[in-house]
Amino acid sequence: MVYSRQVQDQVLTFGVSGMLYKNNLLMYDHQTESLWLQVQHAAVTGPMTGASLEVLPSTLTTWNTWRRTHPETVVLSTNTGYDRDYHRDPYAEYYTSRRTIFGFVRDILQGHEAKELVAGVRWSGGVKAYPLEELRHVGEIQDTLGGEELVLRIDPDTDTLRVRDAQGAEIPVIVTYWFVWKDIHRDSERYDVGP
Template identity: 25%
Template sequence: MGEQGHGSRRSLAESSWGDPSDTMRPGAAQVHRFGWRRMALLTFVLLSVGAAALALLSDSTSPEWTPVREPENVRFHESRFDRKPDLFLSVSDPRVVPSSLATLNDDDEVLGLVVGDEERAYDVLALAYHHVVNDTVGGRPVAMTYCLICSSGIAFERECDGRALTFGYHGIWNGTAVLYDHQTDSKWLQISGECIEGSLKGQWLKPINCRHTVWSEWLAAHLDGTVMQTQREFADAYFPRSKTSRGNDFFPANFPSTMQYLDPRLPVSALCCCIRIGQETRAYPFSALAQLEGGVVNDVLGGTPVVVAFNGDTQSATALAREYNGETITFCRTADGYLKDLKTGQEFDLEGRPRNVEEASGLRKLYTLQSEWYGWAATWPETTIWNRARG
């Protein structure tokens, strides 16, 4: 019922909740058998799965669907938080090595970003424990963040209110990670970068486009970059790599009580490429993208023409604005993975850089991340869902 990633992660209704003796590595939550709250949640999901299957290819703006618009005092009620500050320890100014010296395997997952002329990848094995890495890339203060359970990774600029903040792990809200900043102890949603508590409440961190892919794909396009691998002082805290990949059949016992609302339009753990432009948000399910020849979607969101590129082999997706030199472009995919303008033949890589064109600006990057459906829908309850009928 769930999406296929690196291994099959089933929906919450199908997932194994584990045995009391099945624990993760130090600093992580223990998995327990069913309790009454989890049984109630399971019943809800089972009832919704049938509707979700039918809704997979339906437009979320259809009359059958009404988004839940909860007031703030309900949405951020204390009962929806599980607060365990620094249960996972963030890292600042991590050690990095040239990509040519990395010891990663081809299929190891990474989150990669390009800031200015600097390219950097982060081993998901390390991110899964730290949840946030306070770094400087291309001369800019950057926070690379990751939520292991909802498979969402996104980077933000750390500058806010005239200063550079550093972040740590605070807990979970609605089954997604919550961060705090060390300077003011304000609380921030990891998926959106919104400050929801503290003196900086109402501020938003500026997102930086990054790609969740495998090492071989990232390395092929970024040979001159650097990579953050595991940090030796945390060696005993890291989880086994098998528990950190997208698709793990795992849900900590402390999550369901915080997830008081689940959007039934897709399976809980369906992997999606998610985009936000202004106040408009949309999820592109991997299962739908996998049905497309070339894995390319030419779409419009928030008045902006966008292109989504999906690679079924690596289970990765990215999105860019499809406007170049004042023209709106319609793309297809080349055999070697580039985006090709159907009109002019000009090709672009997945960072939006034009191929064989020196000193030229590229396609604009967007607020894009990969996430499991429940995390994205909890953060953006009015999100639409792409379907083939759109384009």
């Protein structure tokens, strides 16, 4: 997910704290050393507690689709200053071991794949996860959350996800793994197609 690093009149830089809260990464800002919960983009300890980062629009899609729809794009270089094998996925091992250590995660998955990607919406007092594959398949989902109507739409050409309320105003959405979302939002509903 993509955020602004500006909080009020302060520009922050962020690092990885190494600490976890309910399987979710806590990042920290160098300026105040507050810990921030990534999935809620909010400071949860330290001087910045209660502050939050503005979510900026981003698109999770394939390289092929992004390149085709944004011919002017540039791409992050592997010349990062770090010697890492960018052909290997560090998560494969990481999540397997994590699931072994934190076995309780399995209990909250309700039979769904832990690493399934979902679009998570927290809005109008409601919390709900929409499986990304289902959204891609149907293109548009009209739903009610917290008593208010909302529409999730994926542009089939650009693979861009937008969530809007009945007036057309944009609603923030987070795309993440199902187990991450559900662990943080234990009360989250889940959108599923009927049998």
